[in-house]
Structures are given as structure tokens and as C-alpha cells.
Amino acid sequence: MAQLHIRGLTAGYGGRPVLQGLSAGPLAESAVTALLGPNGSGKSTLLKTLAGLNPALRGELLLDGEDLARAAPSRRAERAMYMPQMLPKGVHMTVFESVLVAARSGRRGAAGQDLMRDAMAVIADLGIATLASRYLDELSGGQKQLASLAQALVRRPRLLLLDEPLSALDLNYQFHVMDVLRRQTRQHRLITLVVLHDLNIALRHADHALLLHGGMIEAEGLPGEVVTPATLRRVYRVRARVERCPQGQAQVHVDGLAGA
Ligand SMILES: Nc1ncnc2c1ncn2[C@@H]1O[C@H](COP(=O)(O)OP(=O)(O)OP(=O)(O)O)[C@@H](O)[C@H]1O
Numbered sequence: 001m002a003q004l005h006i007r008g009l010t011a012g013y014g015g016r017p018v019l020q021g022l023s024a025g026p027l028a029e030s031a032v033t034a035l036l037g038p039n040g041s042g043k044s045t046l047l048k049t050l051a052g053l054n055p056a057l058r059g060e061l062l063l064d065g066e067d068l069a070r071a072a073p074s075r076r077a078e079r080a081m082y083m084p085q086m087l088p089k090g091v092h093m094t095v096f097e098s099v100l101v102a103a104r105s106g107r108r109g110a111a112g113q114d115l116m117r118d119a120m121a122v123i124a125d126l127g128i129a130t131l132a133s134r135y136l137d138e139l140s141g142g143q144k145q146l147a148s149l150a151q152a153l154v155r156r157p158r159l160l161l162l163d164e165p166l167s168a169l170d171l172n173y174q175f176h177v178m179d180v181l182r183r184q185t186r187q188h189r190l191i192t193l194v195v196l197h198d199l200n201i202a203l204r205h206a207d208h209a210l211l212l213h214g215g216m217i218e219a220e221g222l223p224g225e226v227v228t229p230a231t232l233r234r235v236y237r238v239r240a241r242v243e244r245c246p247q248g249q250a251q252v253h254v255d256g257l258a259g260a
């Protein structure tokens with residue numbers, strides 16, 4: 001089946017579970033799923049476990065019917081691409097070279113000409129063509145994040161896992177990147193899971209949402225079903241309203257902290 005299904009996943013660090021029997025999905029192809037939840041709720045742990053960087057202690061991670069938890073690391077690396085929350089220090093390589101290296105490693109067998117063309121196209125699509133010949137280790141924080149996104153997108157993995165990819169981006173790029181992400185997810189039929197703290201961006205740009213709380217799924221469904229005053233109170237301990245703006249877009253307004 002063309003989707004991701006997480007069943008009874010237990011995972012954590014040093015034998016201490018953070019996720020305890022978590023089940024979610026199916027997450028469909030061609031859809032962007034927002035992974036939401038407070039600090040420490042297990043979002044990065046879930047992504048790292050899906051990417052195979054953390055062992056799954058129990059459970060199944062079924063990608064198109066194949067259990068990733070039991071797949072060889074090389075197979076996982078081919079199927080899933082993880083962009084970490086903390087980016088590694090940039091190497092002395094240009095943005096274009098780094099995107100081309102990513103394309104080559106993720107799409108073995110593709111013609112060199114196609115990879116060159118796609119590398120340039122992804123860079124242009126993200127709006128960073130002027131950075132193509134700049135060195136990664138000489139970029140600003142946001143520029144580095146955009147270059148990392150280009151590296152992730154050019155690989156066209158089946159499962160695209162992005163951990164807070166907007167955290168260093170300005171307002172314009174946040175909107176633009178979510179647009180590109182949604183378009184590329186549809187065009188290449190990716191299953192995209194993206195960690196977001198900005199609930200308004202999730203409401204506006206995501207097709208589906210998962211809300212984590214204490215290593216468990218608190219809610220799953222359409223973003224508008226997941227982000228509600230009741231879940232915001234339970235999970236984030238805030239008093240909030242979700243209202244439609246005059247253009248009809250749902251927006252979160254926080255009025256204060258909820259009492260203990
Ligand atoms: N390398 C690690 N070793 C031990 N415990 C860890 C490690 N990384 C995370 N944890 C713990 O696992 C829990 C979940 O952390 P995780 O990084 O998944 O949270 P998160 O939802 O991504 O939070 P944030 O929004 O702050 O990034 C936390 O209690 C955290 O302290």
C-alpha cells in the first residue's frame with residue numbers, strides 16, 4: 001500500500017522509551033503532514049526513528065507495506081531522507097556542488113545531465129539561485145537551512161522527514177518553502193512529514209496533522225480538527241481561540257496561559 005503506517009512504536013534512548021506504543025497513519029503519498037507538539041514531546045525522536053538513526057525497540061514502521069524497522073540501513077537511507085533540527089556545520093563546498101552530491105547519492109542510476117538540471121531547478125525553485133556558487137560555510141543561518149532543504153528535496157526520497165525546516169527562515173521564505181514543499185510533494189508523490197511549531201502555518205499549508213504529547217499521539221486528522229482550543233489547552237496549557245480571518249483562513253490566537 002502506498003503510504004506510511006506506524007504501529008505500536010516504542011523508541012527512545014539507552015533503553016528508556018520516549019515513544020510508547022505509538023500508532024499513527026496511514027500517512028498518504030502526495031500529502032504534507034505537520035508533526036506538532038510541545039518541546040520534548042518526541043517529535044525529533046519519531047523522525048530519527050523513522051530515518052533509522054534511533055532503533056525501534058518495538059513496533060512496525062510500514063512504508064508501502066515494507067517494515068522499515070527491519071530494513072537494512074542502506075535500504076532505509078534510500079527510502080527515507082531526514083533533515084535534522086540542528087544542521088551540521090557547513091563544509092567548504094558550494095551550494096550547487098552540495099545539492100549535486102545529494103542528488104547523486106540519493107538517485108543512483110539517474111543520468112548525470114538530469115541530476116545537474118534537477119539540482120539547479122530545486123535551487124531556483126527555493127529562490128536561492130543567487131547563492132548557487134556561494135560556499136556553505138559562508139552562509140547565514142537561514143541560507144544554510146534553504147541549502148539543506150535543496151539537498152533533501154533533490155533526492156526525491158519516498159519518505160521526506162524535515163525537522164523544523166522553517167526555524168531560521170523569515171516570513172517570506174516560510175511561506176515560500178511551504179508552497180514549494182507542497183508542490184514537490186505532489187509532483188513526486190512523496191510522503192512528507194514536517195515538524196512545525198507555528199500552528200498557523202500548519203493550519204494553512206498542511207494536508208494532515210499529528211499532535212504529539214508526552215510521546216503519545218494526542219490527535220490526528222485534518223489540521224483544523226487537530227488544532228482546537230481543547231487540544232491547545234490540554235497539550236500546550238494555553239487558553240486559545242481558533243478563528244477564521246476575513247479571508248476564511250483559520251488562525252490561532254493565544255489569550256493566555258491556562259491555569260494548573
Ligand atoms: N540523545 C538523547 N539522549 C537521551 N534523551 C534524549 C535524547 N534526545 C532527546 N531526548 C529526550 O527525549 C524526549 C523527546 O525529545 P525530542 O528531541 O524527541 O523532543 P521534540 O518533540 O523534538 O522537542 P523540541 O520541540 O524541543 O525539538 C525529551 O525528554 C528529551 O530530553
Ligand SMILES: [Mg+2]
Nearest residue numbers: 043044085163
Ligand atoms: Mg525536536
